[in-house]
Amino acid sequence: MVDKWTAEDVPDQRGRVAVVTGANTGIGFETAKVLAARGAAVVLAVRDTAKGERAAGRITAAAPSADVTVRHLDLTSLDSVRAAADQLRAGLPRIDLLINNAGVMYTPKSTTADGFELQLGTNHLGHFALTGLLLDRMLTVEGSRVVTVSSLAHDLRAAIDLNDLQWERRSYSRVGAYGQSKLANLQFTYELQRRLAEKSPTVAVAAHPGLASTELIRNSVFVVRTFVRAFNPLISQPADRGALPTLRAATDPDVRGGEYYGPRGLRELRGYPVRVRSNRLSHDEFLQRGLWAASEELTGVTFPV
Structure with a gap:
């Protein structure tokens, strides 16, 4: 595999259809771009x-020839989620890439519209349901991938x-709740x-961006925000670099199902994307x-596999 993999290594994607959640900003925007x-x-x-x-613009x-559309999705x-899936299914006979990227981080205790803890509900259960509702558009598509974005926090409390x-x-x-949701992303990927x-030729892969400069940190406790801002140039990387593990997981021909991609630098905080x-x-x-089993029960969504 290429050691210094960059966006220039993304193969030609003509003829492929990609759905990227949370693509208006940060990692998702850079991935979609x-x-x-x-x-x-x-x-x-x-x-x-x-x-x-605005992001599509x-x-x-x-890239004036880019084919970009916007669809509403509130995880x-x-x-x-069901309305978005219905709309996507109606307009897309096939999906090559489903990139489960959107998320919230370190939010105060609150719940989703369905009564789920907000971080688990958004980061895992919403994506679980969306994937289950769209998966039949992928199962016969050669090279199709479900890429779910996790975090280093899967190992933090x-x-x-x-x-x-x-x-x-x-x-x-x-x-702890954020860590649970990011651990759930990985367990979901491996079970899927x-x-x-x-x-099926479809595979499930996971990625994490390391420590990337995005809007997610806005809900962190004061001491964390202060530390990251003070040492940001030394320990983090811009969003376009943070998107590289996701892009590699989604497009590198050598990627195999069940793999996990992140930066190769010290403590995986920054660097070129590797397994x-x-x-x-x-x-x-x-x-x-x-x-x-709990996710199926909570969401009411079952998978065709």
Whole structure:
């Protein structure tokens, strides 16, 4: 595999269709911009369609021939997820790439429209439901991939408590809840890959951006925001570099299902994208299956695999 993989290594994407959640800003925007510039038809699935239209305008300004559309998707509402999936299914006979990128981070304790803890509901359950509702548009498409964006935080005070996924019995921790949601992203990827392995050319892959300069940090506690801002040039990387692990997971021909990509630098904070390892809990098959069953029950969405 290429050691210093960059956006210039993204293969020609003409003829491919990509759906990118949270694509109006940050990692999602940079991912969508590169895919569109390489010829993919890209759908920006976003909560704020006005911001999405502005993002689409920036993409087409840089690449006038880019094929970019905007669709409304609010991952905090299963009704919105279902409506978005219905609209996408009606307009897209095939999907080559589904990039589950959107997310929230370190939010105060609150719930989604369906009563789910906000970080789990947005980062995992919303994407779980969206993937299940769109997967049949991918299962016969050679080279199709579901790429889910996780985080280094999957190993930071993170655990999957199947008896208290919604933090109703524990004292709420912003950090712990975010870590749980990012650990869930990985467990979802690995369980989905196991289900896909012998039945479809579609594969499931995960990625993380390291420490990237995006809007996500806005909900962090004061000391974290202060530290990151003070040392930002030394420990983080811009959003376009943070998008590279996602782009590699989505487009590198050498990628295999069940792999995980992140920066290769010190503690995976920054650097060129390479295959990396996730923690032991992420590979716990009992927890993977338990989370899957709980996610199906909570969302009411079952998968065609």
